[in-house]
Amino acid sequence: MDNTLANLVHGFGIALQPHNFLFSLVGVLIGNLIGVLPGMGIMATISILLPLTFGMPPVAAILMLAGIYYGAQYGGAICSILLNLPCHPSHAVTCLDGYPMTRQGRGGVALGITMLAAFFGAAFGIVQMILFAPFLVQIAFKFGPAEICTLMLLGLLAGATLARGSALKGVAMTLVGIVLGSVGSDLDTGTSRFTFGSMSLYNGIDLVAVALGFFGIAEFLKSINTISVGDLSRVKVRMRDMRPSRADLREAAMPILRGTLVGSLCSLIPGTGPTIASFIAYAAEKRVSRNPEKFGRGAIAGVASPEASTHSSVQGDFVPTMSLGIPGDAVMALILGALIIQGITPGPQLMTEHPDMFWGLIASFWIGNILLVVLNVPLIGVWVKLLRIPFRYLYPCALFFICVGVYSTNNEMAGVIQTLVIGVVGYGLMRLGFHPAPVLLGFVLGPRLEENFRRALMLSRGDLTTFVDSPISATFVGLAVVLVAAQVYLARKARVPRIAPQVVAGRPAVVLEEP
Amino acid sequence: MTATLVKRYAAGGLMVLFGLAVVLEARTFGLGSLTRVGPGLFPMIVGSALGLVGVLIAVTPEAGHEAEEGGRPDWRGWACIVLGILLFVLLGEHLGLGPATFACVFVSALGDRQGSPRAALLLALAMTVVAGLVFTLGLKFQMPFWRGW
Numbered sequence: 054m055d056n057t058l059a060n061l062v063h064g065f066g067i068a069l070q071p072h073n074f075l076f077s078l079v080g081v082l083i084g085n086l087i088g089v090l091p092g093m094g095i096m097a098t099i100s101i102l103l104p105l106t107f108g109m110p111p112v113a114a115i116l117m118l119a120g121i122y123y124g125a126q127y128g129g130a131i132c133s134i135l136l137n138l139p140c141h142p143s144h145a146v147t148c149l150d151g152y153p154m155t156r157q158g159r160g161g162v163a164l165g166i167t168m169l170a171a172f173f174g175a176a177f178g179i180v181q182m183i184l185f186a187p188f189l190v191q192i193a194f195k196f197g198p199a200e201i202c203t204l205m206l207l208g209l210l211a212g213a214t215l216a217r218g219s220a221l222k223g224v225a226m227t228l229v230g231i232v233l234g235s236v237g238s239d240l241d242t243g244t245s246r247f248t249f250g251s252m253s254l255y256n257g258i259d260l261v262a263v264a265l266g267f268f269g270i271a272e273f274l275k276s277i278n279t280i281s282v283g284d285l286s287r288v289k290v291r292m293r294d295m296r297p298s299r300a301d302l303r304e305a306a307m308p309i310l311r312g313t314l315v316g317s318l319c320s321l322i323p324g325t326g327p328t329i330a331s332f333i334a335y336a337a338e339k340r341v342s343r344n345p346e347k348f349g350r351g352a353i354a355g356v357a358s359p360e361a362s363t364h365s366s367v368q369g370d371f372v373p374t375m376s377l378g379i380p381g382d383a384v385m386a387l388i389l390g391a392l393i394i395q396g397i398t399p400g401p402q403l404m405t406e407h408p409d410m411f412w413g414l415i416a417s418f419w420i421g422n423i424l425l426v427v428l429n430v431p432l433i434g435v436w437v438k439l440l441r442i443p444f445r446y447l448y449p450c451a452l453f454f455i456c457v458g459v460y461s462t463n464n465e466m467a468g469v470i471q472t473l474v475i476g477v478v479g480y481g482l483m484r485l486g487f488h489p490a491p492v493l494l495g496f497v498l499g500p501r502l503e504e505n506f507r508r509a510l511m512l513s514r515g516d517l518t519t520f521v522d523s524p525i526s527a528t529f530v531g532l533a534v535v536l537v538a539a540q541v542y543l544a545r546k547a548r549v550p551r552i553a554p555q556v557v558a559g560r561p562a563v564v565l566e567e568p
Numbered sequence: 569m570t571a572t573l574v575k576r577y578a579a580g581g582l583m584v585l586f587g588l589a590v591v592l593e594a595r596t597f598g599l600g601s602l603t604r605v606g607p608g609l610f611p612m613i614v615g616s617a618l619g620l621v622g623v624l625i626a627v628t629p630e631a632g633h634e635a636e637e638g639g640r641p642d643w644r645g646w647a648c649i650v651l652g653i654l655l656f657v658l659l660g661e662h663l664g665l666g667p668a669t670f671a672c673v674f675v676s677a678l679g680d681r682q683g684s685p686r687a688a689l690l691l692a693l694a695m696t697v698v699a700g701l702v703f704t705l706g707l708k709f710q711m712p713f714w715r716g717w
Contacts (some may be wrong), residue, residue, distance in 0.1 A: 221625050225583045228618040232611065234589055239607035244597050246607060247590075277645035278681050278695030434706070445680035446691055449673040452649065453695055456656040456672060457665075457703060464710045466657045472651045485579040500616075507605040544628070 057183060064412025067112060068420055073413065076113040080120025081421045085429070087121070088128020090435045091140045092280045092444040093246040095125045096268035097451065099387050101458040103261050103394075111395040111545030112410050116417045120390055123175065123367050123386050123418070126327070127425045130167045130360055131436050135160055135290070138280075143327035143363045146335045150348060157351050161294025164433065166305050166353055167360045168295070168426050174313045174361035177424045178368025181317050182375075186404065189376040193401035198509035199519045201400075203529035205502045208379040208532050209494060211323040216382070218488040222538045226487050230495020233258055235503065253467035260390040261462050263471040263496050267489040268383070269455045270476025273448045275483060280444040290433055301353055308338050308358035316362030320369025326382035327366040334362035368418060375403060375411060379498070383490040393497070456531060580626025583618055590615030648679030664715040669699040 067073060087098045099121050106114035117537035129141035130151070137152035139145030147167070154163040196204070235255030236247040248254040295307070312334040319330035338358040339348045348355050373379050378399035380386040392399050397407060404411045429436070459468045479489055513519035521527045591612055606694025632653035652675040660668035674692035677683055 219625075221621055222579065223630060225618060226624065228614050228621065229583075229586065231614050232586075232618070235611050235614070239597070242598075242607050246597055246605040247593060247612065270653070274646055274649055277649065277679055278642050307574070345636065415616065443682075445677065445683045445687075448622045448649075448680075449652070449677040449688070449691060450695055452652055452676050453656070453669055453672050454661075456653060456668075457699070457709070460660070460711065466661055469653065469657050469660075471659075473650065477650065480580075485575055485582070487579065503610040506610060510602055510605055517602070 057187070060408065060412045061183065061416065063408070064414075064416035066416075067409050067413030068116065070414035072110075073113050073116055073417070074420070076109070076117040077120050077417045077421055078424060080117035081124035081425050082428070084121035084124025084126075085128040085425060085436075086439065088125035088141060089131050089439050090128075090442060090447060091132055091136065091138050091440070092138075092276055092447055093451065094268055094272055095122060095141070095384060096264060096387065097272060097455070098125070099384065100261050100264035100268065101451075103264070103387070103453045104461045105393055106391060107394065107462070109236055111392070111407075112413050114391060114395060115388065115410060115414060118388050119414060120369070120417070120421050122388070123364070123421060124425060126364055126367050127168075127171060127429055128436065130171070131164065131433075132440065134167065134356070135437065136440060140512070141437065142329050143367075144360075145328070146331045146359045147152050147356055149335070150350070150352045153349070153351035154353075154356065159351065159389055160270075161290045162297050162301055163353075163356050164290065165295035166298045166301060166357050168429060169297070169302075170305065170309045170312065170357045170361035171364045172422055172426050173309050174316055174366075175368050175418070177313045177483045178317060178320065178365040179415060179418045179422075181320075181365070181369050182340050182418075185321075186372050186376040186411075190373065190401045190404050193377050193508055195525065196401070197465065197523075198505040198512060200523060200526045200529070202502060202505040202509050203526040203533070204377065205498050205505070206381060207529045207533045207536070208323045208373075208377075208381075209491075209498055209502070210536055212380075212382065212494045213491045214536065215325050215329070215541050216488065216490055217328070218486065220544070222487045223387050223491045226380060226482070226489065226491040227495040230492035230497075231264075231499035231502070232495075233263060233492070234499030240500075241507070251467075253463075253465065253471070258471060258475075258496075259459070259462050260394065260496070261385070261459055263475060264387055264390075264453050264493060265459055266472045266475025267479040267492055269451070270473060271479035271483060271489065273452065274476065274480040277448065283377040290437055292430060292433065295430060295433065303526075304353045305357040309361040310355035311338060311341070312358035312361035313365045315358075316365030316367075317369050318361070320366040320381065321372065322382040323373060323379060325366075327363040330362045330366035331359035335359045371418075373412070374399070375414070376401060378403070378501075380494060383493040386493040390493075390497045399488030576629075577626050580622045580624070583622030583625060585622075587615045587617070587619030587622055592616065644681070645679040649676050650677030651677075660711055662715065664713050665699055665704060665709060665711045666696055666713045668711075670696045 068077065083098065087093045087095060099118055106117065125141065126143065129144040130147055132138050132140045133144040133147040134151030136149050136154055139148050149162045154160055209227050214220035216223055236254055238245050238255055245255055304364040315334040316330040317339060319325045319333065335355060335358060338354050339345050342348065342354060370381050370385055373381055374385040374389055380389045389399050397403065456469050458473045460466065462468055483489065509519050521530050588594030594608045594611035594615055598606040599612065601609045652672045655675055656668045656672035659671050670692045673695040674688050677688035677691050678685065700713055704713040
């Protein structure tokens with residue numbers, strides 16, 4: 054415990070270094086801004102900024118990218134509550150009660166409660182990371198290639214089947230991602246794979262090209278001419294409107310606690326990110342509520358609980374990513390990819406080899422979240438003004454930034470063409486009902502899966518039973534089998550509509566794709 | 569055959585084809601042995617799995633909500649976005665960052681049905697100025713702002 058405290062103090066030392074603090078601040082501000090702007094995605098933003106971070110020191114780069122992710126969560130709620138636009142799926146459910154509150158003139162209170170819920174949820178998620186990650190690392194150090202291989206398999210399967218949409222299509226997209234990840238020269242033998250004689254493919258496809266293709270270009274192809282800015286005439290939010298009354302606070306306290314717990318549980322299961330957490334939290338809250346008839350008509354609990362769960366899940370998401378090197382969703386896959394580009398091998402050794410990064414990140418979470426709460430209250434007027442910027446001014450600029458970002462990774466146009474092709478194909482796949490999030494998981498984990506697969510077989514002299522020999526890997530394989538069996542059973546039994554943001558699609562609003 | 573069914577077969581069939589292509593291509597890399605796995609084995613496994621999943625997608629009825637994926641085709645928007653990026657590639661290669669930025673923003677902005685050409689023009693000019701100040705002057709971007717004729 055003393056050790057943890059000392060590490061934490063060390064982390065604050067790192068995170069408060071001027072340039073780290075600055076990049077953290079820039080990250081949360083950009084994230085907050087992107088969260089507010091309807092139609093702008095977190096994935097696209099992180100990948101546009103990714104090339105910029107190549108020249109930065111690794112710690113600053115990761116602090117900034119992580120800041121965008123959790124900063125955007127604060128902004129997303131504003132968009133949902135004031136405009137009824139579920140721009141970010143993890144806040145789609147907040148529309149249900151947040152917008153009615155706005156129409157009753159209580160939008161400010163809804164935002165105030167959201168800030169409280171967000172901060173509480175995030176704080177819990179960070180504590181969870183502090184306590185849980187070192188524990189996971191202890192276990193993970195016992196892993197050999199076979200264990201890593203089966204764990205990745207389990208992580209990929211969970212990511213593919215638990216996320217939105219059909220489980221089979223999720224698996225298919227993961228496999229497509231793995232294939233994309235294997236393009237280029239083979240690490241062992243130098244054989245060029247799937248390059249078709251093209252020099253630009255020889256070094257593999259860039260992470261930036263895949264991410265911006267699927268989450269930038271494909272996303273804009275999908276949302277062009279479908280997003281309209283809502284009616285803002287009723288929105289008058291000033292700073293003092295945001296202060297909730299004593300009764301409001303009493304009403305929100307327990308839902309915040311329950312939402313936080315749901316979120317922190319969801320974050321530990323790969324594939325169930327903040328979106329699913331918020332939906333489960335809302336459904337659970339409605340069930341335990343003494344007056345469920347108030348839900349959908351501006352219940353404070355219906356805002357507090359999902360928001361707390363989103364934020365605790367967002368922070369908790371970092372646990373498996375930073376301790377095991379297994380990202381739970383596409384955003385985490387992107388941040389993991391950024392680590393790899395910086396030359397840092399993700400996995401249990403990250404915490405011992407790069408304690409600066411690990412503890413600095415945790416400390417920056419505290420700083421970032423406090424900054425967000427402190428900034429959001431006085432800046433609320435600015436954000437409300439920004440909500441009025443129409444999408445038609447945003448996407449052409451974003452496309453330009455995509456082009457420039459991809460070009461700058463290698464200073465060649467081939468990357469831009471790759472991104473365009475991936476984007477167009479990706480949009481076609483989206484229209485066929487495929488969701489793009491698992492692609493990125495497969496793309497980032499695929500090469501490491503293959504590497505460990507080959508290493509495990511070499512160590513066991515070609516004996517395939519190596520993957521079930523040790524109790525640890527046998528457990529992972531067992532869990533994977535249970536997961537698949539459960540999916541098959543559920544699909545056969547009921548064909549129940551899965552938890553998906555489409556639940557709120559009854560209103561004239563768009564749900565943008567994002568993990 | 570309903571539209572949903574067509575979509576299902578298309579989705580499954582596409583994955584089967586893709587998986588098959590991967591397997592065929594992976595065979596040429598050299599499979600190696602189990603003790604010393606070659607560069608082809610892993611893609612081969614992945615490709616076969618993809619083919620199998622494709623077949624499963626084609627034969628499994630889907631949950632109802634997936635039918636609504638997509639929405640009406642919007643050819644104007646799509647064409648403008650794709651053309652905008654292609655113009656960035658072409659003009660960036662031959663004329664420089666400034667013209668590329670202008671063309672990319674202007675053409676893709678025309679894809680929005682509510683916007684006017686005037687607004688698109690102003691937006692494009694503004695972005696070109698930003699590109700010049702931020703990327704060329706500020707970040708010393710590799711591509712010259714203007715390559716000349």
